[in-house]
Structure formats: structure tokens, C-alpha cells
Amino acid sequence: MAGKQGQGGGVAARAADPAWDYAPAPESRDIVTIAAEYGLFTDGEFGPAADGRQFPTINPATEEPLARVALAGQPDVDRAVAAARAAYQRVWGPMPGAERAKYLYRIARILQERAREFAVLESLDNGKPIKESRDVDVPLAAAHFFYHAGWADKLEYAGLGSAPRPLGVAGQVIPWNFPLLMAAWKLAPALAAGNTCVLKPAETTPLTALLLAEVCQQAGLPPGVVNVLTGAGPAGAALVSHPGVDKIAFTGSTEVGKEISRAMAGTGKRLTLELGGKAANVVFDDAPVDQAVEGIVNGIFFNQGHVCCAGSRLLVQESVADTVVDRLKDRLGTLRLGDPLDKNTDIGAINSREQLDKISELTAAGEAEGAERWSPPCRLPEKGYWFAPTVFTGVSQSYRIAREEIFGPVLSVLTFRTPEEAVAKANNTPYGLSAGVWTEKGSRILWMAQRLRAGVVWANTYNRFDPASPFGGYRESGFGREGGRHGLAAYLDA
Ligand code: NDP
Helix, strand or coil: CCCCEEECCECCCCCCCCCCCCCCCCEEEEEEHCCCCCCCECCCEEEEECCCEEEEEEEECEEEEEEEECCHHHHHHHHHHHHHHHHHHHHCCCCCCHHHHHHHHHHHHHHHHHHHHHHHHHHHHHHCHHHHHHHHHHHHHHHHHHHHHCCCCCCHHHCCCCCEEECCCCEEEECCCHHHHHHHHHHHHHHHCCCEEEEEEECCCCCCHHHHHHHHHCCCCCCCCEEEECCCCCHHHHCCCCCCCCCEEECCCEEEEEEEECCCCCCCCEEEEEECCCCEEEECCCCHHHHHHHHHHHHHHHHCCCCCCCCCCEEEHHHHHHHHHHHHHHHHHCCEEEEECCCCEEEECCCCCCHHHHHHHHHHHHHCCCCCHHHCCCCCCCCCCCCCCCECCCCCCHHHHHHHHCCCCCEEEECCHHHHHHHHCCCCCCCCCCCEEECCCCHHHHHHHHHCCCCCCCEEECCCCCCCCCEEEHHHEEECCCCCCHHHHHHEEC
């Protein structure tokens, strides 16, 4: 068993190899200056909430308070929406696309220049490993701005009508699992299409959205084009029901998505919902096992499983199930859990006490229902919110761990015998966001992709994202697409 590592007291999940161990490799947090207090970003300036209320944001790996952040209320939502409306009418709406594009390019370049700062701040506020924030979240966020900058002056060629028009003011509510990346997914297409935005980040992860607001200032974005309202659920609800908003884009839980749908019914506002998932990652007997195991690990343990499209249900063909599960367990024994700022860390902290409680509750239900629970040898740090990578075998489709979104590092393994059974089991879910297929046969990939009821189907890979590729779900995973030409359509009146 490896010893304690780094600032977060992280411990490797790695099975004992007394011969050697990784030295700590912590990324310095000096690159980030965290202020004691942050205001709301409205009309190009930071300022306190109208009633002066604040809330703390903490580092989930240490429970250390990072800053106090303004808590937006109704008057702040009113102010932000009014600023966005004025900016839409006076500046951003009438501005030629080629001019809007310059601002988006500028934001993208500043994101690249300040990439390390963003990565460290994201890992501090969210708990995700620095290698993920550094190599995935921040580069993809910059890529979204670059990609959409390219569209800003070409909207009439997007096949969405000859003179597509922006919708007006977009209200955007995002979750805590990819705080910067979700902000980029929301802002970049909306701005490229000529809309102005009011963004509400999640309560537990406000800091990178506020740094992005600072980048908007640095890029000289006209005041009011982007507004950032930190706060809790009621601020999101106030934004959703605000009469001055023309379009709502929401990413988060299916439960809140349904609430928003109900609140918006009959208002005439446009809505896109990107909600939960319970994706099947399907491994056939001809799949290259080592590659498939890497894909399974990436599918469910990336970002501690806090991923809406996570491959949380492994469907493995019965004839290779034992081999795949054995190799998977070996691989999980090499994952390192601990200090998110350590460059060797694979599994970081769970984002909040509430989320940890939810994961604990669902995994206890899995055991109670009869599944077999396994985790690699793993001592968790004493402070902070942690959950060991967990695999359940002997899972039936009726178990809660096979039906409900756990949103944590927990994999449920089910087996199948024929491709038809794989399809039936994969589709046996109220969700429909994503799926994975592992096989050597190209024809089988196409056969599966036609039958899987999921917005995204990955073949011999998993969790691959690109701003040019539309992403979104069916059924309880929501509707509408983000990214690509399809994502633009959600912000245009064609
Ligand atoms: P929520 O859906 O509650 O939060 C998403 C965003 O919506 C946050 O900014 C939240 O604010 C805001 N919000 C909350 N209530 C309302 C409302 N009534 N109207 C408008 N906006 C609202 O997700 P949670 O963070 O509470 O996570 C709960 C569960 O949801 C997780 O355990 C996970 O299973 C799932 N989830 C799924 C995600 C996905 O991408 N599929 C993403 C996040 C969570 P605030 O943060 O202040 O509550």
C-alpha cells in the first residue's frame, strides 16, 4: 500500500508495490490569486448583491474555504437581464458577425494564455484532478470559443435559413461538474449567434465562471453582453421565469430540468435541456480487451464519474465477462486517488458533501439489493470528500444502481449473450444521452449505432468531445443539441 501523498493527504489506490512509488508532483497554486470576496458580474462590472448577501465556496479536497461569493437575488436577476437586453439592442445584436468573431477569438486566446491559472482554480474549487482540468476542461473551453468565432460571420451558410436572427437574451444555468467548460458550451454559441447572456454557475463552483467574466473584461467585450450571477437554485429559478429572457439553456439534473420545463410551458421562450444519463458501455467478445478496459475506466472514472454521459453501466458479453472484470480490477488497482493538484492523481475529490451522501446512499442500496461490491485497496484522505472507485458485479437491471444516475465513481456490471440482448438492455433506461460500443467488427458498430437510443454513440472510444460535434440527449436526458451546426440552431430564429 502506498503512503500518503501531497497536500490533500491523498493515498494511492495502487496495490502494494514496495519496490517504488511516485514522488509527489503538486502543481503550484501560486499562479492563482483568490480574492477574499467576489461580486456579481453585471453590465461589465463586479459588484455586491443588492441585499449584500454572500455564500462561501470551499475546496472539496480539504474543506478549506476559498472565498465568499455574492448571492444573487431577484433584484440582481432583474438588473442583469436589463443589462443584457440593453447590450443586445444597442451593441451586440446590430454588430456585424465578423466583429463579434474578433471578441470570441480574443476570449479564446486569453483562455489559452491563462490556461494554467484556470486549471489550478478549477481543480481547487471543483476537486477534479489537475491533469484533467489542464488537458481537457481548459483546452476544450478555448476550442469552443475558437470554433464558434469561426461561425459568427457565416451564420447564413449554416443551412438554418438565409438570414438567421439571434433570439435576444439567453438565460443559462450550469452545473458543477465542468464549471468552465459548461460556461464555454453555453456562452460561445450564444454570442456567436448574436445573443447576449446571463449565466448562473452552480453554487459549489462559481470561481472559474467569475474568472471567465474577468477575461470578458480583459477582451474588451462590451458591458452587458455577458453577465454572471453567482447564487443558488432560487437565482436559477428567477432567471428561468424572468419575462425579459428569450431563451433558456439548462444543464443539470433531470429533476430540475422537469421543473424548468413546467415553469416555461406556454411562455413562448425557447428551451434546451441537457440532463442526466445512465449510459451503457457495451463490450463484445471480439473487442481488444486492454483497449476496452481503458475505455471503461475513462468512461466512468474520468472526473470522479461526475459526468452526465458517463459509461456507468458496463454491458459485457458473458463469454469474456470474467476476463474483462479481472483486467479492470487490475487496472483500478493502479489508479491514484488524492490531492487534485498532484499531477499524478487520477481520481480527485467528490464535489460536495451532498453529492458524497448521494453516492453513499445509492451504493448502500446496491449492496442491500444483492450486488457484489468491490474497490481496490484504498485509504481515503481524512479531510475532504472522497469516494473510492467502486465496481458492482451481479447487478440486475431492476437494481437502483442500474437505473439511477449515481454521478460518482461507481460502475455497475451487467452481462449479455447476443447483440439483440445488448441493445435491449442498453435501451432499458429512461435516459438516452450516450453509449459506447467495443468490437472489432465495423458492421456491428453500425448495427448497434442504429439501434441504441442515445444522442451520442462512441465506438472503440469513450468521452470524446469536440466543439464541432453535436451533443445532447433523448427522453429524460433532455432535448436540443450543443456544439456543431446543430448547437447554433438553438440560438437562432431561422
Ligand atoms: P441541479 O440540477 O440542482 O443543478 C444544476 C444547476 O441548476 C445549478 O446551477 C443549480 O443551482 C441550478 N438550479 C437548482 N434548482 C434550480 C431551479 N429550480 N431552477 C433553475 N435552476 C436551478 O443539480 P445538483 O447540483 O443539485 O445535482 C443533483 C444531481 O443532479 C446530481 O447528484 C447528479 O445526479 C445530477 N446532475 C447531473 C448533471 C448532468 O450534467 N447530467 C449535472 C449536475 C448534476 P445550485 O448549484 O445553486 O443548486
